[in-house]
Amino acid sequence: MTITETMDYIQSFQKGGRPVHDLSRIRTLLRELGDPQDTLRVVHIAGTNGKGSVLSFCAAAATAAGFHVGTLTSPFIRHYRDRIRFDGQDIPTEALCRHCERVKNCTVSLDCSQFEITFAIALLWFVEQDCDLVILETGIGGLLDATNVIQNPLVCVITSISYDHMSILGNSLTRIAAQKAGIIKPGCPVVLSPDNSVDVTCLIQETAQKKNAMLVMPSMMDCRIIEETITKTTFTYNGVSYTLHMPGRHQVYNAITAIEVIRILGMHGFLITANIVHQAFSEVRVPARTQILQKDPLVLLDGGHNQAGIAALSDLLQHTTHAPIHGVCGMMKGKDYETACCILQQTLHSVICVDDFTEEGSVSANVLMKFFPQLSSVHTAPFRQAIQTAIQQAKQDDGIVVICGSLYLASAVLGSDTDEVGL
Secondary structure, eight states: OOHHHHHHHHHTSOSSOSOOSSSHHHHHHHHHTTOGGGGSOEEEEEOSBSHHHHHHHHHHHHHHTTOOEEEEOSSOSSSGGGGEEETTEEOOHHHHHHHHHHHHTSOOOTTOOHHHHHHHHHHHHHHHTTOSEEEEEOSSOSTTSGGGGOOSOSEEEEOBOOSOSHHHHOSSHHHHHHHHGGGOOTTOOEEEOSSOOHHHHHHHHHHHHHTTOOEEOOOGGGEEEEEEOSSOEEEEETTEEEEESSOSHHHHHHHHHHHHHHHHHHTTTOOOOHHHHHHHHHHOOOTTSSEEEEETTEEEEEOOOSHHHHHHHHHHHHHHOOSOEEEEEOOBTTSOHHHHHHHHTTTOSEEEEOOOSOSSOBOOHHHHGGGOTTOSOEEEOOHHHHHHHHHHHHHHHTOEEEEESOHHHHHHHHTSOTTTTTO
């Protein structure tokens, strides 16, 4: 198959596929492929926010220690291949086409989702690469997520849980948490991020207890934040110092969650020293997670798109800068964009609303701007022009630019020529 044929095939599947009530669909596909998942040593991560960052911290440390690591993330940011990686490199086009053809030759139900097809391709490549370790993010939820066919993970991880995908997962945090907790396996250690509500924590505790699974919860009592700026955070955890260049208090939660995962991996033979972890963490940069695009003026790109993600961005900005903040904001239908705008307007000094960054169903810029009533400067523009305008404003008043509201917007920005967007 050519890359065009491969992508046409993959994109012929719906992103969600038909609703599932069990894992029989993905099991049928993988059985025909020889059950590649059963030969891999896996870290399985579920959660609303923080999955990608925890995965990146763990993968960076394991790779730096000399282990060969496969990762699957969702969704892609720059292009489709960047969600399937080995030792930090995207799956090559040739390998993608070859494994996709193998999947296509199976008697795959037309009800399969695009994520299930992607997951199958990733597993085949990870087996071929003879990965020492595979780190998987769930797509949506956990209990009925395709990745939950993994029967014996080395460790399960549940990151921050908040409101998102409520039409699928439920309209309360405990219902959402119950779906995420579905990845917990009997006797398998579970690491739970410390930035969860009491109700969520109790539900995870009860689930772990029922499944005789050791639950590890990092404590902020063991963590001391030394320095927190808009470009980096320095902290100690259990007396060891770490520096992150993905700023924000939420990244500290993600980092100490990853540290506990790495500690458990050490019990399985993945010996990763504190010095290696320290160095690896300082080098981690995850695209669209408070990513610095340029420094003069400072331009930040953040793909947070739900209430918790937007709140984390807003908290970072409020605590680390007094400069005027000029926002370029685009959001997607189906998300709680009204609440997101309400949070953002407490932080932004001006905003330009955009809607031309995707064909997937963005909120009209004219609609979005109505949800910033407290700001004196609210406009609409094509997203490339909006970024150029915001940068000019920041140059005039020594401000900063924040591009935010959607991973689709982040993807459009990162996929553009820098001259097109004024960077």
